[in-house]
Amino acid sequence: MHQKTTMINKVHHIAIICSDYQKSKKFYTEVLGLDIIREVYRENRDSYKLDLELNGTYVIELFSFPDPPNRVSRPEATGLRHLAFEVDDLEKVIAHLEKSKIEAEPIRIDEFTEKRFTFIADPDNLPIEFYEK
Numbered sequence: 001m002h003q004k005t006t007m008i009n010k011v012h013h014i015a016i017i018c019s020d021y022q023k024s025k026k027f028y029t030e031v032l033g034l035d036i037i038r039e040v041y042r043e044n045r046d047s048y049k050l051d052l053e054l055n056g057t058y059v060i061e062l063f064s065f066p067d068p069p070n071r072v073s074r075p076e077a078t079g080l081r082h083l084a085f086e087v088d089d090l091e092k093v094i095a096h097l098e099k100s101k102i103e104a105e106p107i108r109i110d111e112f113t114e115k116r117f118t119f120i121a122d123p124d125n126l127p128i129e130f131y132e133k
């Protein structure tokens with residue numbers, strides 16, 4: 001097998017722009033359980049930047065900007081399709097989400113890996129996938 005060389009080590013982070021900062025901050029920290037690394041308000045841009053980590057690894061920059069445009073469609077617009085998190089127990093995740101009044105789509109099976117997964121939407125309708133390992 002040919003070994004490919006690349007200058008890229010790994011995905012560093014994912015940046016998300018939200019329409020309601022407090023609502024999205026609560027969703028990503030309280031519902032999904034991500035930890036806050038730092039929170040900065042940039043007065044000159046009237047913008048918050050929230051750095052979030054998962055299990056000690058920096059994963060998401062959550063931004064707020066005044067009046068950001070809506071996402072074009074879900075999920076087949078050009079650009080980022082969805083954000084996926086690996087989980088151990090899909091039913092446990094779904095039960096946790098239901099306690100927060102978040103409805104998951106019916107569980108599906110990946111036709112190639114035969115792994116189970118489901119989707120929810122964040123407060124701005126960004127598709128979030130939970131993929132069972």
